[in-house]
Amino acid sequence: MEDDAAVRQGGSRLRGNLDLLRAVRAANPDAVILFKPHPDVEAGMRRGAVPEAATLADHVLRDLPIGPLYAVTNEVHCLSSLTGFEALLRGLRVVTWGRPFYAGWGLTEDRDPPPRRGRALSLDALVAGALILHLRCIDPRTGLPCPPELLVERLAAARGAPLQGPRTPARLRALVARGSKAMTAWFAAR
Template sequence: YNNNLDIPDDYFQKDEKKVLIIAQTGKDASLEFGLAKDFKTVDMIKDAIKENPDSKIYIKIHPDVLSGKKQSDLVINSLPKECILITENFNPIVLLEFFDKVYTKTSGMGFEALMQECECICYGMPFYAGWGLTKDKLECKRRMQKRSLEEVFYAAYILYSEYFNPYLNQKSNIFDTIQTLAKYKDIEKVNSNRLFMLGFTLWKRHFIKPFFKAKDNEIIFLNSINSLVRYKLKEDDKFFIWGK
C-alpha cells in the first residue's frame, strides 16, 4: 500500500489531540492466528474513548475494504459519535506521522506505528507484540525476553522474509527491494496527473500508453495545439511532444 495518497496539509486540525484505531478486514487470517478472535473492533473503540477523553478518535479503514474487495471487521454505519472515519486511501506511513497513539489487533501497520515512535496498544498477538514494545491485552508466555525494535525488525524483515525482484527475475534482499520500490515510485510520480500527448500518430498511441502507466493518471492525445482550448489547464499537467 505504499502507492497510496499523501495527506493534504489541512486534513487534520493543528494541535488537536487524536488517536488512531486501525481496522482490519473481517476474515483476516491474522485475527485467528494472532489470537484476536475474541476481541472486536468496537472493544478498541470503547477503550480508546474511555482512555482518551480529550482526544478525537480516528478510524482507519483497510484499503481492501475501500476498494470493495473485502468486508471490514466493524459495522461502519453504527460508529459512536466520537469517532471520525478516514475513508481516503492514505499512505499509512504518512498517516502515522500525525498520531502518537494507535489501537490495533494484529495489523502490520501497528509495527509501522512503533517505527514511527507511536504508542501501540495491541488486542492480539502479532509478531511484534509480547516483546515489551507494545501495551498488550494478551500474554504470550513463551515470549519471555524483552526485545528491541531493531531486533524484531531484523528477525521479521531480514531473517524471516524472502525477497524477489520481478524486474530482474531473481532472488533479492531488503536493500535492493527498497531501492527498487523507491525507483518505481519516482517513475509513478512523473507519470501521474494529466498527460497531454501532441504529435503522436494513431498507430503510435496504442503502444505508447504502457510506457506512461501510473495510478489514476489520464492520457490525452491531441491532434493539434489548438485542441487545448477545450481543457482548463492545471499546474500539474504535463506535456509530451513527439520529436522528429
C-alpha cells in the same frame, strides 16, 4: 478486517473492528478517537465494515492515506495491523489487542500478549528480524531467492527502466522454492 487470517488466527479475544472500537472507547472514555477503516474494507473487497463507527469514534477517516495521520496521533490501537508496526517505526505508543508479530517483545502495550515471547527486543532487532532475517526475497532478474540487499540493488538499478522477466527456467525456480520451504520447515522444527 474480520476475514483476515491475522485476525482469525491471531489469538485475540476480540473478533473484529467493532469489538476493537468498543474496547478502545471503554479503555479511553475521554480520548479523541480517530478510526481509519482498512482500504480493502472501504472498497467492499473484505469484511469488517463498522456502521456504528461514528457512535464510538470521534472521527471516521475515510479515503485518507494512513501515512500523514501518524503525525497527528499520540498512540495507535490495533488488532494485528501493520499500522501498529509502522507506528512503532515512527516512535508512537502502540497498544495491541491481538497478537501481531511485533507484539510481546516489550515494544508495545499488549492487551492479549503472546504466551511464548519472554524476552525484550530493541526496535532495531525487531526491524532486522522482520525486514531482513525473516524476509524472503526473489531476485527479479533470475527468479531465485536472494538477500534483501540484492533486491534493493536491483530495484535501484531498475528505477525508471522496465523490469525484465526472470532468466531462470520456471522449473528450476519451482525446485528452489520447494527446497527453500523444506529448509525453513526443517529449521523451524529444531
